[in-house]
Amino acid sequence: MAEYGDESSRIPSRWGYGAERLPATLDELHGPKAGQVELPLHLAWSGLRVFKIDDVKLLLGMYRIVLNNGLRDDFVQYLDGELLVRHWPILRKMLGRGVRRTWEEAFPELRPSAAA
Template sequence: MPPANDSDLALYRAKYVQRLPGRLEELAGPREGVVALPLHVAWSGLREFRLEMPRQRMGLYRVVLAEGLRDDLCAYLNHELLNAQWPVLRTLISRTVREVWETAFPQLLDAGSSG
């Protein structure tokens, strides 16, 4: 559920900023195969994702961006896949998550125009 007021929004935003890696290249997760997320990241619904299947890969990235801690981001996300998916992925995540990532990594905004 989205934050109720400006104070809540600031806390929500700060939560995501604290989780960011220092550089996109720190996202060294797999590019293929099956990824099984731990319960603290995916506590309901699908927990295993086949990276070769675009919808499952997108689902994995949505869950990890929303719920993952810094170590999870680095372990389960791959910076090259994130860049490639960003033009669509950015429309499927919350505004707060999108703004935090695009502010920290403006190169994501170029991802859609370079391919």
């Protein structure tokens, strides 16, 4: 059994933010593109939990919660790759440096230079 801090352990931590949490490609993200989503308590334990995808402010808020608190299965279930790329220029400003860096390093299409 791996000890705490053992790098051979591949169980993703909710406290760290590493690339092991991410899907292999953005094509794996098949979250809703319309309608309403209710996030589970393990993602949204305080405040708003129901989001209308058609409302950009609510969509960005939901994506922020999922990106900050989610694991791979959450990303696949609640994020859509096309919507993520489309809204990334604004969304990236709402995320912490570690989250933003991890996603942009893993997916070049999210880097600011890709949008230019």
